[in-house]
Amino acid sequence: MFCEEIKLKSGQKRWVCVADGPPDPATGKRNQISRRGKSKKEAMNRVNDAIYSLQKDGIDQRVGQSMTFDKLAEEWIETYELTGVKRGTVRIREKEIKILNKHIAKMPIIDITHSKYQKLLNKISQEYARNTVSGVHVCASMIFKYAVKDRLIKDNPATGAIVPKKRRTVEEIETETIEEGYLTSDEVESFLNAVTNHGLDLDIERFYLLAFTGMRSGELCALKWSDIDFRNNTIRITKTLYNEDNNMRKYELTPPKTDGSIRTIEVEKSIMDLLKSHRKRQLKVTSRYRQEELNEYHDGNFVFCRINGYPYIQKTIINRMARLLEHTNIKKDATPHIFRHTHISMLTEAGVDLNTIMERVGHDDMQTTLKIYTHVTNKMKKDASEKMTSTFGNILHNINSNLF
Numbered sequence: 563m564f565c566e567e568i569k570l571k572s573g574q575k576r577w578v579c580v581a582d583g584p585p586d587p588a589t590g591k592r593n594q595i596s597r598r599g600k601s602k603k604e605a606m607n608r609v610n611d612a613i614y615s616l617q618k619d620g621i622d623q624r625v626g627q628s629m630t631f632d633k634l635a636e637e638w639i640e641t642y643e644l645t646g647v648k649r650g651t652v653r654i655r656e657k658e659i660k661i662l663n664k665h666i667a668k669m670p671i672i673d674i675t676h677s678k679y680q681k682l683l684n685k686i687s688q689e690y691a692r693n694t695v696s697g698v699h700v701c702a703s704m705i706f707k708y709a710v711k712d713r714l715i716k717d718n719p720a721t722g723a724i725v726p727k728k729r730r731t732v733e734e735i736e737t738e739t740i741e742e743g744y745l746t747s748d749e750v751e752s753f754l755n756a757v758t759n760h761g762l763d764l765d766i767e768r769f770y771l772l773a774f775t776g777m778r779s780g781e782l783c784a785l786k787w788s789d790i791d792f793r794n795n796t797i798r799i800t801k802t803l804y805n806e807d808n809n810m811r812k813y814e815l816t817p818p819k820t821d822g823s824i825r826t827i828e829v830e831k832s833i834m835d836l837l838k839s840h841r842k843r844q845l846k847v848t849s850r851y852r853q854e855e856l857n858e859y860h861d862g863n864f865v866f867c868r869i870n871g872y873p874y875i876q877k878t879i880i881n882r883m884a885r886l887l888e889h890t891n892i893k894k895d896a897t898p899h900i901f902r903h904t905h906i907s908m909l910t911e912a913g914v915d916l917n918t919i920m921e922r923v924g925h926d927d928m929q930t931t932l933k934i935y936t937h938v939t940n941k942m943k944k945d946a947s948e949k950m951t952s953t954f955g956n957i958l959h960n961i962n963s964n965l966f
Contacts, residue, residue, distance in 0.1 A: 563609065565602050579605040583613045629714055631674065631705075632667040635659045638708045648816045650804050658701040661686060661694075671706075671715055679719040687726040696725050740937045742894055743930070744903035747911065749892050756889040764866060764874075765882055767840050772879075772898060775827050776905030776923040778802065779876045779898040784815055785865040787841065795834045797827050799924065803873055810872040811860075822925030837865070906931055910938040 563581040570576060576598050583595040595612045599605030639659065643652050665682055666674060679702070687695050703720035710718050745753065750773060757769050771782060780802035789798045802823075804814045818824060844867075851869050852859045860871035867873050879898050887896060894900070902923055909919045916935050923931065 563606060565605060567602075576600065577602045577605040579609045581609050581613060629671050629709075630668050631671055632663050634671050634709055634714070635662065635705050638705045641708070642704070648804065649806060649814060650816070653806065654697065655701050658694075658698045659705075661690070661698050662702055671709055674706075674715075674719050676717075676719045676722065680723050683723055684726055687728070692725065692727060699723065699725050740933055744900060744907045744934060745892070745894070745896065747908075749890075749894075750904060750908070752890045752892060753886065756886045760886060760889045762882065762885075764840070765886065767836050768866060768879060769883070769886075769901075770833050770836060771829075772901040773904060773908075774830055774833055776902045776909075777827070778819070778823075778902065778924075779879050780804065781818060781823075782879070783864075783866060783873050783876055786863045787865055788863060790834075790837060790865065792834060792838060795829055795831055797829055799823065799825050799827065803875065805875045805877075808875055808877050810868065810875065813873055813875065818924065820925060822921075825921060825924050827922060840865075903930065903934055906934045907938045910935050911942065 563579055565577060565579040567575055567577050577600070578596060578598050579602070580594055580596045583593045585591060585593055595609050597605055597608035597612060599608055639652070639655060642655065662682075665685065683695065683699060686698060690698075699720065703718065706715065706718040706720050709715045754769065754773065757765050761769070768782060771777065772779070775797065777797075777799060781799050784801045784803040785797070789800065791798070799818060801815045802818050804816050805812065806814075847869060848859070848871065851871075858870055860867075862871055862873060864871070864873040876898070883896065883898055906919055906923060909922065914922075916932070919935065920928070920931055
């Protein structure tokens, strides 16, 4: 080991010691370890500690000190994107990283301990919903796992960490209602009446499809005529439309949310007839446009497209629904996604079994589906009891007459 005393620009003196550590594992070249200290002994101890750490774990603590969390996260997200995940998923991870960066962006990763990370989760749990915090935790765990694999840190500080669960108050439990998550039969009728009486072009076709198929709005926007089977009255779901900045020309077709989301849906003939009629009108309009604006037409074969052939995006459906809700008495905070839950309730009321419902909606969320199914089933039982009382009330009254 070589040691010497040096003079810093500030005029202070420090000792620097240098020794050979384990050779570089990739190149096999000499790897010299250098550390500073206020005294010769302190500098020597730091060099020995660094060499020991490299020999034992292959971890260079100096690299861990210089690598801040934000730098590590930036490096990880670039690699993560290359795994082929959807751009939408990458965007979610980027948002989760922003949340983490608010608290530990400039913290050296080697200083992020299990206890510090748990305190971080506890803190952000006061600011965000539990689902968001769970996503942040998953993202952080993947980033730290990347650092462990790259031998920047020894352990993953996220391992064993707990996402805090907020305890609901009695008032929250008593006021919570599953019915806020879907439209009742009367509300569906009210909304579809508004569609019929106040809807704009394609509103009838789109909202009847959402209500009677339970497909996601992204799946609806991605539909092509090749997915429609008029002979068997079925629609095949194999993709979803992703559009990051709401530019119609920058859309992307990606696989649906899960493997279970790839499915074939049987559709009521009256709705398929709506699509047939729409198809005829579309061909006339696009034929004219192609002749006049040949170079501008985008031949994507989309069921719901603009006059230039580019598909409508989800935001269009959200805006149309908000407009139509103003013509109803529905007070629920409803977006197009509510039709997935509504379709589950409709199928349940129609007597369809749970497994069939799960397959039809594409295994979106078992807990949500089961919750709606159970709620509607119990409500039907209660309604049946009330109908019996209403219909046979006079007969039941005779029981009370004989009790005294």
